[in-house]
Each structure stands twice: as C-alpha cells, then as structure tokens.
Amino acid sequence: MQIDTTTLWIVIVSLGLGTYLIRFSFLGIVGDREIPxxxxxxxxxxxxxxxxxxxxxxxxxxxxxxxxxxxxxxxxxxxxxxxxxxxxxxxxxxxxxxxxxxxxxxxxx
Structure with missing residues (x-):
C-alpha cells in the first residue's frame, strides 16, 4: 500500500502540532502556576x-x-x-x- 506524499506530510505535521499543543498546555499555560x-x-x-x-x-x-x-x-x-x-x-x-x-x-x- 502506497501513501501519497501530501497525505504523509499532513499526518506528520498534524501529529507534531498535536504533540506540541499537549505539551504546551502543561508547560506554557500552567508552568508558572502552583499546581494544587x-x-x-x-x-x-x-x-x-x-x-x-x-x-x-x-x-x-x-x-x-x-x-x-x-x-x-x-x-x-x-x-x-x-x-x-x-x-x-x-x-x-x-x-x-x-x-x-x-x-x-x-x-x-
């Protein structure tokens, strides 16, 4: 099964963006606050x-x-x-x- 290059890059960028947003939610938004x-x-x-x-x-x-x-x-x-x-x-x-x-x-x- 061959995957289209455009589809591959969309998946790679989407996964990278999703991973970044998950990590940013903890480090960027809550990082400087006291955790209960x-x-x-x-x-x-x-x-x-x-x-x-x-x-x-x-x-x-x-x-x-x-x-x-x-x-x-x-x-x-x-x-x-x-x-x-x-x-x-x-x-x-x-x-x-x-x-x-x-x-x-x-x-x-």
Whole structure:
C-alpha cells in the first residue's frame, strides 16, 4: 500500500502540532502556576499506570508467539511483579523478570 506524499506530510505535521499543543498546555499555560495538591497526588500515579499498560498486552498476547499466551512470559511477569511489590525496586523487578524469562525459555520446550 502506497501513501501519497501530501497525505504523509499532513499526518506528520498534524501529529507534531498535536504533540506540541499537549505539551504546551502543561508547560506554557500552567508552568508558572502552583499546581494544587490533589493534582500533584494524582500525577504521582501516572508512571505507575503507564508501565503496566504498556507491558500487559505483550505478556497476555505476545507477538512472538502469534498472540497465544506463553507460560514463560506469564511466569516472568509474575516473578517481576512479586519482586517489585516485595522490594519496591523497579530495576530489581526488571532484572528478575528478564532473568526468569530467559531461564523459562531455556527450560520450557
């Protein structure tokens, strides 16, 4: 499927403008004002919500297996979750999850 050059540039410019306006709404308009405490409290949870939202589809429906659940990935996700909850360490959870994934892929056929 070939896309027209004009359409491509319209999409690129529109996405760039949209991204700029989203960022400007926080930095340019609200940047010099004090953010209320309730907003700050809610913003603390953004990173905590985004990371699982990015990872969960890759664990449940991994493209590497054609969308079929993979026991190795499920076990690795559970280990990463347990380490993250127990030790409150993102790096520890990532290392434990990666190590478990590679070990499970080696052990399971």
């Amino acid at each position: 405490e309730w907003v700050q409290r809610h913003l603390r949870y953004v990173a905590v919500a985004v990371l699982p939202a990015l990872i969960t589809p890759l664990v449940i429906w991994p493209p590497a297996t054609g969308g079929e659940p993979d026991p190795a990935r499920l076990v690795a996700a559970l280990v990463a979750f347990a380490v993250g909850v127990r030790f409150s360490s993102v790096i520890g959870a990532v290392v434990a999850g990666m190590s478990t994934l590679y070990l499970m892929q080696y052990l399971l056929p």
